[in-house]
Amino acid sequence: MSNAAPSSAGGAVPGNNFTGSQQPASTSSAAPTTSAAASSSGTASNNQNLNQIVTDYLLKKGYRRTEEIFRQEVKDIDENGKPKENGDGTTSAKSFPAGKYLAAFKHFDVWVQGGLEVYKFELKKFLWPLFIYSYLRLVKQGSSAHAHEFMEELRGRFEKSHPDEVKTLATITLPPHVQDAVIATTYLSNQYSIPLSKSLAATLFSFLEREYDQGGGIIIDLITQHIRVDSVDRGPIEPFSFEAIYRRSRQQDLDEVDVQEGIPGMPGHSGLMNRTLLDEKAMLKLGPIQMESELREDVVAELEEEDKLHPPRDGYRSLVEEFNAMNPVKKEAVDSPSEIPYPPSRARDVVMEMQKTRENRDRFKIDTSNGAQGAGVTIHMWTFHNHLGAISCMDFSKDQNYVAVGTVDSYIRVWSVDGKELKSLIPTDKTRSNNRKLFGHSGPVYSVAFSDAITNLDRNIYEGMPHPESKPDTRPSLLLSCSADGQVRLWSLDVWACICIYKGHDGPVYSVSWSPYGHYFLTGGWDKTVRVWSQDHSTAIRFLVGHDTAISAITWHPNGSYVFSASDEIDKSIRMWAVQDGQCVRIFNGHVEFISALECTPNGKILASADIAGNIILWDIEKGTRIKRCRGHGRGGIWSLSFCVESTVLASAGQDCTVRLWDVEMPPEGRVVNQQDGDNINAAGQGDAKQPGQAQSASGAAGTGKKKGKEVMITPDQISAFPTKKTSVKKVQFTRMNLVLAGGCYQPETQDAGR
Incomplete structure (x- = not known):
């Protein structure tokens, strides 16, 4: 038996090949199965042992950072060396090694930067969402070391455009943070919308498929899960592309798809934000406050x-x-x-x-229903001479008796318009002058604002009655100012001295404005915040936070229950806030230049905003949508806006040395006018200066004049234009009688922006 076994197992018996070969085959088929099972168990055990050996070795040598990275790598690998599955059986979020996200982003960035110039503008829009979703995914899956490396390596390129968001993201370092952080939940619960030309979309995904193993697969996965690419049938969009030139020639602005770009509720996404607010029935109450x-x-x-x-x-x-x-x-x-x-x-x-x-x-009734063919509006222009470029801001009192200017030399100067001396209630003050200087700020004064005032009654209605105020004084008694020194000062015009200093802004304060009913006032500053104050509190009673960059302009709604603010540089958005609870109730987005002025109609239904490119945009406040754009000013800035009492005519003052009137109700259309060829525009005469260093007056009704200039787009809703003699106009104001006051600085060296 012992001799037969080797023969039976080791070879075939001649003449019985089928039987002799069958036994070894059966034995052979069973042996590998047993061997594979043992090998799999041994491999898993060996992998775990090997991982533990490597970890112990790295810790023994002191390579703690390397050990942490290694631990994060093997955490996403199962015992067979394959990516772990999610709870739903998929591996989409963990099918890529954590260390590949940074390389994938850099590879995609190199392709975008090295592509055709005409495509860069649209492709660069992918970099920010890819950055934020890659980082959040790394943190969410527990790859903290790779997330930290990813953030430190790439945050520099986004800190200028998204400073607050990058700063907030950097604080999200653990998976629980992702669930708690508002920015993380907002981005992960919404898709980031990006409009993209159809031709460019094909090029993009062709590249990603071709470079799948070099990071294209990660980019495709991120786009599939978190980014909605809205394919648009148009040419490439960038400032000097044929598509952009064509659209400018047709006076077309952003497509609807462009307005929806971004994430709902995040900066730069006004369309969805307003739609969300409207869907949530954030109804506005724009009517007047009921009188006591x-x-x-x-x-x-x-x-x-x-x-x-x-x-x-x-x-x-x-x-x-x-x-x-x-x-x-x-x-x-x-x-x-x-x-x-x-x-x-x-x-x-x-x-x-x-x-x-x-x-x-x-008042003088203004009627635009006759095509602006009625009587012209009178404009009273004040020109400041010998100011040496020091005047930075200006305001007229509501009773038209005072004019105040702020200077870059940190003082304020107030004149009496009629030339009468400005008296003081201090008995020892014997100053006899028609102007006063107010000192206290330690930096350039950026904004001044008079408290409410009106011409007094001809008689004393309390005469002969035991009343503490024999004849109430209706002159402006207070003046607000703000400065680069970060202070807001309240000045008494009775004693010509500062009576209160309001501190709180971090950095320069650029704008200040009284509430329509007094007592409260509004400020906006470099620290990206808008603040509501009351006279009897030294600290702000409302902090309105949401802008990405410094505040460039502010204004009140006429019922005093809402305020508007505009942000400069990157943001370029306008926000509407409710004073009662400090909530943002509307966002208006459409300007592409620095927003320099805001004004609301007296009826509370329309908001006007202006920028340094000479554009004026009218907005429907209730709907949160744009009504039209008015064009006619040259570049250089529109520094002041004001509506007539009927809310049908808008006055604007600009750096191009003109005051212009606009028909609010006329629909938006356009025509090209070459002013150099002698286009007739209504002009106001301007009187000669009488005394150097003093505000001088000139008034006149609409007349006819000529103004040289480059070819500019003038929309037909411009009623008239009033050019000055090289005087950039800083302030324009409709009075309650529908007279227009304007003021500016004479600058002989100024080259007209519109010429």
């Missing part, structure tokens, strides 16, 4: 007395009728905002409401 009942009764009683003493002329309403029309009593004022607390009314408030009613009734 006690104040209303006092005003009506006094107006009835006025009507008896001075009956209205034929065709004019009585003062009581005018007041009731201006301040209707509504049982259910659904469009009136929640009441914001104001100090109790005084005798001064009664007199001011009476005068506002009189001026509203007797």
Whole structure:
């Protein structure tokens, strides 16, 4: 038996090949199966042992960072050396080694930077979402070492365009952070929308497929999960492409798909943000605030007395009728905002409401329904001479008695418009002058603003009555200013001194504005914040945070319940905030240049914004959409906007040395005008200076004049243009009587931006 076994197992018996070969075959088939099972178990065990040996060795040698990276690498590998599956059986998020994300991003970036110049503008839009989604994926899957390396290597190229977001991302280092951070949940729960030309989309995905193993696979996976590519049937979009030139010639702006670019709720994505706000029924209450009942009764009683003493002329309403029309009593004022607390009314408030009613009734009525063929609007222009370029800002008081300027030399100067001396309530102050200087700031003054005022009544309505105010003074009593020194100062125009300093902004404060009803005021600064203050608090009562860059312009809604702010540089967005709770309720996005001025219509329905490229955009506040764009100013900046009482005409003042009037209700269309060829435009005459260093006056109705200049686009909604004699206009203001005040600085060396 022992001799037969080797023969039977080792070879075939002659003549019995089938039987002799069958036994070894059966034995052979069983042996490999057993061997493979043992090998698999041994391999898994060996892999685990080997990993542990390598880890121990690295720790023993002190290579802790290398050990951490190695541990992160093997964490994503199972016992067979394959990528671990997710809970749903997929491996999409973990099918790529963590160390490959940085190389994939760099490889894609090199391809974008080395491509054709005409394609770079659109392809670069992918870099930011790829950066943020790659980093969040690395953190979420626990690859903290690779995430840290990824962030440190690439954050420099995004810190200028997305400083706040990069700073916030860098604090997300552990998987639980991804669940808690708002920026992470916002990006991961939404797809990042990118518009892309059809021809370029094919080129992009062809490259990614070709370079799949060099990182293209990772990019494709990120795009598939987190980025929505909106294919657009158009040529490449970049500032000097044929498509861009064509669109500019047709006065076309962004496509709807361009407006939707980005992530809902994040900067630069106004279209979806507004749509989200509207879907969430963030309804605005744009109606006027209901007047305090006690104040209303006092005003009506006094107006009835006025009507008896001075009956209205034929065709004019009585003062009581005018007041009731201006301040209707509504049982259910659904469009009136929640009441914001104001100090109790005084005798001064009664007199001011009476005068506002009189001026509203007797104002010059502006009617644009006749195609602007009616009487021209009168503009009163003030020119400042011998200022040596020091004037940085300007404001007129609402009673037209004062004008104030801020200077880069850190002081403020106030003039009386009629040349009368400015008196002080301090008995020892014997100064006899028609102007005063206010010192206190330690940097350039960027904005000044008078408190509300109005021309006083001809008689004393409290005469013979035991009232503490024999005749309430309706002149402006306060002046606000802000400066590069980071301070906001409140000045008394009764004693000509600073009575309060408001601190809180980190860096320069660029804009300051009084609330329509006084007591509260608004500031915007370099620190990207907008703040609401009250006179009786030394600290801000509202912090409005959301802009990406410094605040360039601010304004109030006429009912005092909302404020608007614009941001410069990268952001270029306009935000609307509710004062009651500090929430952002609208975002307006469309400017591509520095936004230099904001103004809201008296009826509270339209917002106007202007930029340094000479564009004025009108926005529908309720819908959050653009109405039209007005063009006519040359480059250099539009520094001031103001609406007439009827909200139908807009006045603008610019660096191109013109004041222009616009028909708000005319639909948007355009025509090209070459001003050098003698296009007739309405102009205001300007008087000669009388005294150097003093504000001089000149007024005139619309006339005819010529102005040299380059070919500019003038939309037909421009009613008239008023050129000055090399005077850049810093301030324009409609009065309650629909007279236009304007002021600027004479600069002989100034080259007209529109010439």
